[in-house]
Amino acid sequence: MSAQPFRAQDKLALLLALVPYLLDQRRVSVADAAAHFAVTPELIRDAVSLIAVSGVPGETKQYQHGDLFDIDWDAYLERDTIVVTHQVAIDDTPRFSAREAAALIAGLQYLAALPEHDNREAIATLMAKLTRGASAAPSQLAVAETATAGEASAEEIATLRAAISGETQVEFDYLNARGERESRVVDPLLIESIDQDWYLRGWCHLRHAVRTFRLDRISALRGTDRPIATHGDEVAVPSRLFDVSADDLRVQLELPADALPLISDYVTPGARTVRHGDKVRLTIRVTHFHGLKRLVSGLPGLVEVLAPAEARALVAEWAAAGAAQYAADDAGAGA
Amino acid sequence: MVAVSVEERLFSLVLALLASEQGLGKAEILSTVQGYRQRYVLGGDNASLDRQFERDKDDIRELGIPLETIDAPDRPGDSQSARYRIPRALYELPADVTFSAAENALLGLAAAVWRDGSLSEDSRRAITKLRSLGIETDDAVIGYAPRLRVREAAFGPLKLALDRRQRVSFLYLKPGQKKPLLRTVDPHALVVHESRWHLSGFDKRARAPRTFLLSRIVGPVKPLPGETFDAPAAGAAERSLAELQRVWQGNVAVLGIVAGSDAGLRLLKRSGVSPTDSGRYELHFTDLDILADELAGFGPEVLVHAPAELRAAVRSRLLQVSGTHQDGGNA
Numbered sequence: 001m002s003a004q005p006f007r008a009q010d011k012l013a014l015l016l017a018l019v020p021y022l023l024d025q026r027r028v029s030v031a032d033a034a035a036h037f038a039v040t041p042e043l044i045r046d047a048v049s050l051i052a053v054s055g056v057p058g059e060t061k062q063y064q065h066g067d068l069f070d071i072d073w074d075a076y077l078e079r080d081t082i083v084v085t086h087q088v089a090i091d092d093t094p095r096f097s098a099r100e101a102a103a104l105i106a107g108l109q110y111l112a113a114l115p116e117h118d119n120r121e122a123i124a125t126l127m128a129k130l131t132r133g134a135s136a137a138p139s140q141l142a143v144a145e146t147a148t149a150g151e152a153s154a155e156e157i158a159t160l161r162a163a164i165s166g167e168t169q170v171e172f173d174y175l176n177a178r179g180e181r182e183s184r185v186v187d188p189l190l191i192e193s194i195d196q197d198w199y200l201r202g203w204c205h206l207r208h209a210v211r212t213f214r215l216d217r218i219s220a221l222r223g224t225d226r227p228i229a230t231h232g233d234e235v236a237v238p239s240r241l242f243d244v245s246a247d248d249l250r251v252q253l254e255l256p257a258d259a260l261p262l263i264s265d266y267v268t269p270g271a272r273t274v275r276h277g278d279k280v281r282l283t284i285r286v287t288h289f290h291g292l293k294r295l296v297s298g299l300p301g302l303v304e305v306l307a308p309a310e311a312r313a314l315v316a317e318w319a320a321a322g323a324a325q326y327a328a329d330d331a332g333a334g335a
Numbered sequence: 336m337v338a339v340s341v342e343e344r345l346f347s348l349v350l351a352l353l354a355s356e357q358g359l360g361k362a363e364i365l366s367t368v369q370g371y372r373q374r375y376v377l378g379g380d381n382a383s384l385d386r387q388f389e390r391d392k393d394d395i396r397e398l399g400i401p402l403e404t405i406d407a408p409d410r411p412g413d414s415q416s417a418r419y420r421i422p423r424a425l426y427e428l429p430a431d432v433t434f435s436a437a438e439n440a441l442l443g444l445a446a447a448v449w450r451d452g453s454l455s456e457d458s459r460r461a462i463t464k465l466r467s468l469g470i471e472t473d474d475a476v477i478g479y480a481p482r483l484r485v486r487e488a489a490f491g492p493l494k495l496a497l498d499r500r501q502r503v504s505f506l507y508l509k510p511g512q513k514k515p516l517l518r519t520v521d522p523h524a525l526v527v528h529e530s531r532w533h534l535s536g537f538d539k540r541a542r543a544p545r546t547f548l549l550s551r552i553v554g555p556v557k558p559l560p561g562e563t564f565d566a567p568a569a570g571a572a573e574r575s576l577a578e579l580q581r582v583w584q585g586n587v588a589v590l591g592i593v594a595g596s597d598a599g600l601r602l603l604k605r606s607g608v609s610p611t612d613s614g615r616y617e618l619h620f621t622d623l624d625i626l627a628d629e630l631a632g633f634g635p636e637v638l639v640h641a642p643a644e645l646r647a648a649v650r651s652r653l654l655q656v657s658g659t660h661q662d663g664g665n666a
Binding site: 009011012013015016018020021024038051054056061089093094095096097098102103105107108110111114123126132134135136139140144164177179188189190191192258262264293294295296299305312313315317318320321322324326 | 342349369428434449460461477480481484498526527554567633634635646649653657
């Protein structure tokens with residue numbers, strides 16, 4: 001269910017979509033309709049109550065009884081069931097707008113480029129249908145096939161998807177950011193790609209917590225027959241990519257305000273930023289400084305670590321080691 | 336008098352215009368349609384109601400509903416004598432556009448690629464319409480969530496300008512330059528190449544098509560009031576991708592990569608990476624400065640051999656980062 005606000009235009013879209021659905025279903029419970037449209041029962045009731053009193057001005061311009069929709073009020077009020085008994089003006093699904101079709105087509109292009117989607121023909125057919133089902137030519141939006149994660153992970157993705165739907169555990173070796181390999185047993189919950197990288201989210205039996213694993217750091221992945229442990233409701237996959245726990249390290253950063261989106265994955269929602277001259281300062285939490293040195297070195301001239309000194313030193317050391325290679329290489333070439 | 340909600344007024348307007356074959360005149364709409372008629376003053380000043388109707392028309396058209404204006408033959412362009420209607424054949428999804436349960440599941444997945452911003456909103460409305468068809472969805476996609484992010488603030492206003500064919504201006508920091516320049520552009524397409532958003536459009540000053548990286552647009556994107564342009568020839572997005580692909584193909588970096596390192600894991604899975612005889616790797620790229628930023632992040636795990644410009648760029652970035660963090664901190 002979406003947490004985004006539902007505006008008047010969204011409500012209109014729901015009304016126009018709901019009418020043909022109700023006519024098609026003939027008789028449907030509020031709960032089923034809500035589940036089908038993935039909205040709250042309250043939104044469905046609001047929509048039905050409005051549909052039931054709506055219609056066209058009609059011959060008399062007075063919205064007479066026959067000019068209005070009507071529903072079986074007994075069924076609705078007593079059994080929470082919707083039955084449309086009289087319809088006016090609409091009976092079919094509306095077309096997609098140019099923007100709606102474009103958003104879905106670009107999404108499909110991204111899917112088509114994923115390693116495990118070998119059915120490009122089906123996707124091409126679907127894109128053609130969306131174009132035909134739009135009320136104007138879809139706007140110019142496109143995703144290149146090279147936008148996606150490498151092809152080596154196709155087999156791993158298949159193994160993980162099978163384990164998630166079969167609710168079985170997986171085992172693998174994981175290369176952590178410190179460069180160490182550890183054997184992990186994980187109850188897989190979600191496999192997620194973000195831009196170019198794939199991530200597995202799952203309950204880690206080594207850490208006793210939900211953890212995020214980068215797929216390209218996983219090796220020797222094996223599915224098992226063991227069912228996943230039951231974790232109850234406390235196991236929710238966090239919407240943030242990186243896990244934060246109470247024992248995490250705090251790091252104070254300084255950067256230009258418009259560079260904030262570049263580090264959004266690391267920023268806890270609601271984190272406070274403080275203006276400092278023409279830049280902002282904020283504190284992020286990391287599990288260790290090894291990921292941080294890569295992050296900061298990859299945003300040269302933008303992000304500075306202010307504290308702690310240990311983190312600053314690690315970043316300086318990392319970048320200096322990188323730069324030193326060039327001096328050594330130049331010297332070697334000259335010799 | 337009970338106030339009529341916005342959605343009731345919009346819904347009633349759509350119903351009235353769909354039901355009328357010849358269309359309705361504005362006075363008729365304002366005086367009879369639910370939500371307007373309550374506020375209509377017979378023989379009085381209905382200017383604010385008139386403006387409301389103009390905004391409502393825009394909102395309805397934004398949903399992809401073909402609300403047409405038919406000018407009176409003797410008075411073209413006069414909105415008071417024009418008639419308005421929604422032709423049923425253009426409103427309804429064509430009967431032969433149907434979707435299987437598997438296709439429906441795929442479309443759900445495609446919609447979920449966008450998690451935030453205007454693309455997510457557009458996708459969500461498309462899915463609402465799709466659900467109208469009452470298709471059951473396969474559950475095969477649970478626990479599987481491919482997504483692409485839109486992190487650049489410029490995307491929203493550029494997408495809007497693209498949809499409305501509105502000329503825009505923005506400050507653009509061209510890779511390799513220190514000061515941003517003001518660019519005036521007709522936006523033709525937004526494309527993702529190598530996981531980055533690009534705008535392709537017609538640069539008014541250069542009088543030529545240009546491609547811009549969204550992450551290098553600094554400051555706000557300003558629509559230029561009253562300046563619109565004709566739609567580019569179909570296929571602008573495909574042409575833009577082909578051009579980016581050509582640039583990508585032409586740029587090759589030669590890298591030394593530490594075996595088994597994080598850099599190795601990340602870079603070697605890219606498309607088009609190939610090993611050389613001397614144990615190095617060749618990697619294609621589109622933008623030298625962006626690749627230099629990324630390679631600097633790998634510190635001692637990557638050594639750039641060629642081109643010389645990239646080598647110098649990475650080296651100076653690493654020196655800058657180590658210099659900035661050299662002392663014990665100033666916080």
